[in-house]
Amino acid sequence: MVNQKLEREAALQPLSRDHGVLLVLVQRLHKAAAATEQDRISLATELRTHHAALIEQYLADEQVALSKVNLSDLLSKEIAEQHGKINEVIKQLTSSAVESLQAKDFDAVANVIEDHVRWDEREVLPYLQRTMTDSEREALVLNTSEVESSRERPTQKLHQSIKLDKAAGHAETCSCADCL
Numbered sequence: 001m002v003n004q005k006l007e008r009e010a011a012l013q014p015l016s017r018d019h020g021v022l023l024v025l026v027q028r029l030h031k032a033a034a035a036t037e038q039d040r041i042s043l044a045t046e047l048r049t050h051h052a053a054l055i056e057q058y059l060a061d062e063q064v065a066l067s068k069v070n071l072s073d074l075l076s077k078e079i080a081e082q083h084g085k086i087n088e089v090i091k092q093l094t095s096s097a098v099e100s101l102q103a104k105d106f107d108a109v110a111n112v113i114e115d116h117v118r119w120d121e122r123e124v125l126p127y128l129q130r131t132m133t134d135s136e137r138e139a140l141v142l143n144t145s146e147v148e149s150s151r152e153r154p155t156q157k158l159h160q161s162i163k164l165d166k167a168a169g170h171a172e173t174c175s176c177a178d179c180l
Helices: 013-033 037-066 073-095 103-131 134-150 154-158 175-179
Strands: none
């Protein structure tokens, strides 16, 4: 099978970059789930203080951006339901008592986020690239350009991560912390 790389057009690139950051978080959630209780506590704290709001903002930005194109009611409903589910599982994880944090909870959050991102990247964004009208494309470019210029690049926020390393009994959840 030939590996066919689909180049994202400019209007959709900010959404894909946000997805990339979410996939880094998915990886960190899975690593924390496989690590110690202290790793899970550290990541839950980090989610509470830094990433929960960031995730909520990404989903809101995506929702606004996608409102600029003509999607079927069914597709719009599915996107809204997935966004709601992600916000719900993040809220559950970040509001849980420290002693109740279980590995399965981290894996469940990671799976919900990853399923949505993969679906968006494999189905929704390619569909949009094929079907958008020129006026929808222009409206989307304006919106996603505003998203790009209104905040720091998403990966910069993840570089503020708490350093977790195996030698200290913590999971190696993000090499970004090595930059600090």
